[in-house]
Amino acid sequence: MLKTLGAQIKEFKKDSIKTPLFMILEVLMEMLIPFLMASIIDDGVEKGDIRHICIIGGWMIVAALIGLYAGIMGGVCGANASAGFARNLRKAMYENIQQFSFSNIDRFSTAGLITRLTTDVTNVQNAYQMLLRMFVRAPISMVCAMIMSFYINAKLASIYLVAVIILGACLFFIISRVSGYFQEVFKKYDDLNASVQENIAGIRVVKAYVREDYEDKKFSKASYNVYKMFVKAEKILSYNAPLMQFAVYSCILGISWLGAKMIVTDQLTTGELMSLLTYCMNILMSLMMVSMVFVMVSMSVASAERITEVLEEKPELTNPERPVMEVEDGSIVFDHVNFSYKKGSGEYVLKDINLDIHAGETIGIIGGTGSAKSSLVNLISRLYDVTNGSIRVGGMDVRSYDMETLRNQVAVVLQKNVLFSGTILENLRWGNKEASKEECIRACQLACADEFIEKMPEGYETYIEQGGSNVSGGQKQRLCIARALLKKPKVLILDDSTSAVDTATDARIREAFAKEIPGTTKLIIAQRISSVQGADRIIVMNDGQVDGFGTHEELLANNQIYREVYESQTQGGGDFDEKGGA
Template identity: 60%
Template sequence: MLKRLIKSVREYKRDSILTPIMMTFEVVMDVIIPILMAKIIDNGIEPGDMNYIWKMGSILIIAAAASFLFGVSSGKLAARASAGFAKNLRHDMYYNIQNFSFSNIDKFSTASLITRMTTDVTNVQNAYQMVIRMLARAPMMLILAMIMTFNINVRLGFIFVFVVPILAVGLFGIAIKVHPIFVRVFRRYDNLNTVVEENVRSIRVVKSFVNEDYENEKFHERSTDIYNNFVKAEKMLAFNNPLMQLCIYTCILLISWLGAKMIVSRTMTTGEMMSIFAYTMQILNSLMMISMVFVMIIISRTSANRIVEVLEEESDLRNSNNPIFSVKDGSVEFDHVDFSYIKDENKLCLKDINISINSGEVVGIMGGTGSAKTTLIHLIPRLYDVTGGSVKIGGIDVRDYDMDTLRNEVAVVLQKNVLFSGTIKDNLRWGNEDASDEELIRACEIAQADDFIRSFPEGYDTYIEQGGSNISGGQKQRLCIARALLKEPKILILDDSTSAVDTKTDALIRKALRTEIPNTTKIIIAQRISSVEDADKIIILNDGRIDGIGTSEELLKTNRIYQEIYNSQIKGALYDGK
C-alpha cells in the first residue's frame, strides 16, 4: 500500500525530503538550548559573571532564532509537499477512473468514488504532513533528549526507560480496537453520500411526491449511524490523552522528587536540574506528537486502503498487442454471443445471439423491459466484453481494434441523456471539438434541433444548466443526437433516444438520418412501433434471446411479441381516434 501511495509524491519528493532535514536542524537547536540555559545558571547567574551571561545569552538567542527559522521552513515545505501529494493522488485516481470499463465502475458506487477523492485524500494528506514533519521531529527529539538526560544523570534517565514501553503498549491496544471502527465509518460515509447525491439529483421527484420527510429521515439515519460509530471510535481514542498525561506527570513527579534529593546532596546542580526538566518536557512532548501522529495514521489507514483500491483497479478492457486503427465499414455481426455482467456462464443476460447487419442498414430492436436490449448494444462499442462468442465490426472482432478508434466510429446516444454545464455549442463539440458552426448547424438540422435552438435569445450560445435542467426532455434528446452525429460515425446507435419527442418529430429525425447519412449503420432501440416499422430489419429480444428477426410485415405474420406490441399501439391508436 505505502509503495503505491509514494508513487504519487513525484515532483514533491524534494520538499518531502527537505522537510525532515529542516526538522532535524530545528531539533538540534532545541536540544542545545537547555544545555546553554544550564550553563548560564551554573556558570553565570550563581557566580554573578555578567560577561559569561551575555556571551552565552547571545548564543542562546541565536540558537532560538535558528530553531524558529528551521521550524518555519519545515512547515512551508511540509505544507507544499502534502498539498502536492494530495493533488497527485486525486489526479492519479481521476485518470485511472477514466480508464475504467463499465464493469469496473460497477464495482464502486459514484458516491464512494467521490468520497475517496475528497474525504479520504484529505485524511491521507493530513497524515502525510504529520508523518514527514512530526514523525521526523518527535523520534529524533525523543532520542537526543534522552541521550542528554542520561549524559546529565543516569538514574533520572532510567525513569523514561520504564515509562515509554507502558505508553507504547497502551497505544498499540487502542489501535487494534479503533481501526475496524474507522473501516466501518468510511463505508457509512459512502452510504451517506449516495443518499445526498440521489436526493439532490432527483429533488424534483422528491418534491413532486412530497417525500421530503422520508428523505430527511433517511439522511438522519445514515448521519446518526456515522455519528455513533465516530463517537465509539473517539471514546477509545480518548484514552490516549489520559495515558499521556499519566506518563507525563509520573515522570515530572519522579524527577522532581529524585532531583530535589540530588540537589540537596550536591550530586546535581540547579542548572542541570533545570535542563533535565526542559529535556523532560521535550521527551514528553515528543511522545505526545508521536501519539497524535499515531491517531492520525489510524484514521488515515482506512482512507489509504480505499484510495489504493481505486489506484490499483485495472480496466478489464485493454487493447490487444497489435490493435487495428481503422474500421472498414459499419457492418455488425454477433456470432454466438453470450454475455454475463458477473462473468458467470450460468447467469447469462444474452444467450446465443446471432445477428448480421450490413453497413448502412437501419435496424430496429424491440422487446419487453429487461429483455437485454441496452446490454446488446453496449457490446458493439466494447463497453463490455462478451462472455462467449464474438462481436465483429467491418468483419473484425471488436477486441482486435484500438478502443479509441472503435468508439470514435460508434456513436451511442444512451437512454439517460447527459448534457454538461456550458453553452449548446460546448455540448455539441463533445462530438467533434474542431467542428465549424456550419457543421454544428447541419447536425442539429438532421436531429431536428436547429429550430428550437434558434428560438432561444442566445441561440447556439445559450447556456445549459447542470444536467440540462433548463431545457425539455425532448430538446435534450435531440441535442444528444446532434452531438453523436458530429462524430461522423460508421455506426449510430439510438437507445430509446426519441422517446420524449412527438411522433412527427420522430419521423422527421428518422427520415433525415436515412437521407443525410445513408452509409451510416443505424441501430434504433425503441418502444414505439412507429420508430422502427420502416427499418430494414427489426430484431425482437425476449429474456436475452432473439425471438424474431425480419421486416415489420414479416414479423406481423410470424412473431407473437411483435404482434402484441403492434396491436396494443397501432390498433389502440386507431380505436382512440374513433
C-alpha cells in the same frame, strides 16, 4: 499498498526528504538550548560572569534562529509534499477511473468513488504530513532528550524512563482500541454520500411525492451512524490527555523533590535541574506526538486501502498490441454471441445471437423490458466485451480496433441522456471538438433540435445547467442525437433516444437520417412500432434472444410477438409491454 501509494509521490520526493532533515535540525537545536541554559545558570549567573552569560546567550539565540528556520522550512516542505502527494493521488485515481470499462465501474458505487477522491485522500494527506514531520521529530526529540538527561544525571533521568514505559503501554492500549472504530467510520461515509447523492439527483421526484421527511430521516440515520462511531473512538481517545498530564506532573514532582535533595547535597546544580525539567517536557510531549501520529495513521489505513483498490483496478477493456486504426464501413456481424455481465456466472444476458447487418441499413430493434436490447448494442461499440463468440464491424473483430477509433465511428445515443454544464455549442462539440458552428447547426437541423434552439434568447450560446435541468426531456434527447451526428459515424445507435419526442418529430428525424446520412448504418431501439416499421429490417428481442429478424411485413406475417404488439398499438395505442412483452 505502500508501493502503489508511494509511486504517486513523484516530483515531491525532494520535499519528502527535506522535511525530516529539517525536523532533525530543529530537534538538535531544541536539545542544545536547555544544555546551554544550564551553563548560563551554573557558570554565569551563580559566578557573576557577565561575559560567559553574553557568549552562551549569543549561542542560544543562534540555536533558536536555526531551529526557527528549520521549523518553518520543515512546515513548508511538509505542506508541499503532502498536498502534492494528495493531488497526485486524486489525479491518478481520476485518470484510472476514466479508463474503466462499464464492468469496472459496476464494482464501485458512485458515492464510494467520491468518498475515495475526497475524504480518503484528505486522511492520507494528513497522515503523510504527520509522518514526515511529527513521526520524525517526536522519536528523535525523545531519544535526544533522554540521552541528554542521562548525561546530566542518570539517577534522575531514570524517572523519565519509568514514566515513558508506563505511558507508552497505556497509549498503545488506547490506540489499539480506537483504530478499529476509525476504520469502520470511513465506511459509513459511503452511506452518507450515497444518501446525499441520491436525494439531490432525484430531488424532483422527492418533491413530487412530498417525501422530504422520509429523505431527512434516511440522511439523519446515515449521519448518526458516522456520529456514533466517532463518539466511541473519541471517548477512548479522551483518556490520552489526562494520562499525559498525570505523567508530566508526576515527573515534575519527582524530579523537583529528588533534585532539591541532590542540590542540597551538591550532587546536582540548579542549572542541571532546570535542564532536566525542560527535557522532561520534551520527552513526554514527544510521546504524546507519537501517540497522535499512530492515531492518525490508524485512521488513514482504511482510507489508504480504499484508494489502493481504485489505483490497482485494471481496466478490463484494453487495446490490442497492434490495433486497427480505421473502420472500413458500417457493416455489423454477430457470430454466435453470448454475453454475461458477471464472468463465470453461466447466466447469459444474450444467448447465441447471430445477425448480419449491411452497411447503410436502417435496423429497428424492439423488445420488452429486460429483453437485452441495450446490452445488444452496447457490445457493438465495445462498452463491454462478449463472453463467447465475436462481433465484427467493418469486417474486423471489434476487439482488434483501437477503442477510440471504434467509438468515434460507432456513435451511441444512450438511453439515459446526459448533458454537461456549458453552452449548447460546448455540449454539441463533445461529439467533435473541432466542429464549426455551421456543422453544429446542420447536425441540429437533422435532429430537429434547431427549431427550439433558435427560439432561445441566446440561441446556441444558451447555457445548459448541469445534467440539462433547464431543458425538457425531448429537447435533451434531440441535442444528444445532434451531438452524436457530429462524429460523422459509420454506425449510429439510438437507444430509445426518441421516447420523449412526439411521433411527428420522430418521423421527421428518421426521414432526415434517410436522406442525409444514407451510408451510415442506423440502429434504432424503440418501444413504438411506428418508430421502426419504416426500417429496412427489424430485430425482435425476447429474453436475450433474437425472436425474429426481417421487414415489417415479414414479421407481421411470421412473428407472433411482433404481430401482437402491432395490433395492440394500432388498435389501443398501447406500447410494447402491454401485449407480447417478455
